Amino acid sequence: MAYNLLKGKRGIITGALDENSIAWKVALRAHEEGATFVLTNAPIAMRMGEINKLAEKTNSKIIPADATNVADIEKLYVESMEHLGGKIDFVLHSIGMSVNIRKNIPYTESNYEYFSKGIDVSALSFHKMLAVAHKLDALNDWASVVALSYIAAQRAYPFYTDMADIKAMLESIARTFGYHYGKSKKVRINTISQSPTKTTAGSGIKGFSEFFDFAEKQSPLGNATADDCANYTISLFSDLTKMVTMQNLYHDGGYSSTGVSMEQLSEAK
């Protein structure tokens, strides 16, 4: 059901790779809620061509940008404002990649070149997107920026390796930039800490499907899906949550507040 929650708002949505991507679902919901927006992804990810289908469905323009490259990000904001006809009201950062995870390298043996790459792509890119917006004054007052995180930022999840540290940094950037941007322009910045979700990035993690089932049993409501995450994201982009900022918000069916579930206990017998 649509409520016109984003009517008249202009946005930038990163990270829609294919129809499983969390960003893909956010784009579909943002369109339903009346927003206009630009889709962006790394030029290399465009080669799959899937994003064209989403652009058609949501009547949006695609502007390629490598989120680690400040010049690309500047171009992204300038062209987005030109195309959409004004400053931006919401930004989704839905970007994550760890070479250490991709190559199955254990945390204790992390390769530091890969680690740095992971930090740049998955956390510093968030700072860069905020810093460029700040410098260009590209966001409207009360704009809302959301990035996606995972609970390994707070607790040890061995299989999540360097991404645990990288997500901790991402969440810290949301808090610290949230302070500065809140003071200067009332811009709000939050992270959503999402359940394990079956996407390209998620499924690339060793043991993901076993863990997905484990989390499903631990969460009284079950795992939150990508569609659920899109709904929550839309609420954060809307004016209904205008005083929420600098938060890491769990969106996990109750997982993070559950010590152990009866299902897990009975399986351990």
Ligand SMILES: NC(=O)c1ccc[n+]([C@@H]2O[C@H](COP(=O)([O-])OP(=O)(O)OC[C@H]3O[C@@H](n4cnc5c(N)ncnc54)[C@H](O)[C@@H]3O)[C@@H](O)[C@H]2O)c1
């Ligand atoms: N899937 C999960 O289980 C899960 C759980 C919690 C949080 N998250 C987070 O959600 C976000 C979205 O991931 P997803 O699960 O939808 O997977 P996904 O693979 O569909 O999306 C990741 C996106 O990052 C993009 N990307 C990678 N390098 C980039 C670069 N240099 N510049 C611009 N874009 C780049 C990819 O092209 C891709 O579109 C990530 O931050 C991820 O860590 C995922």
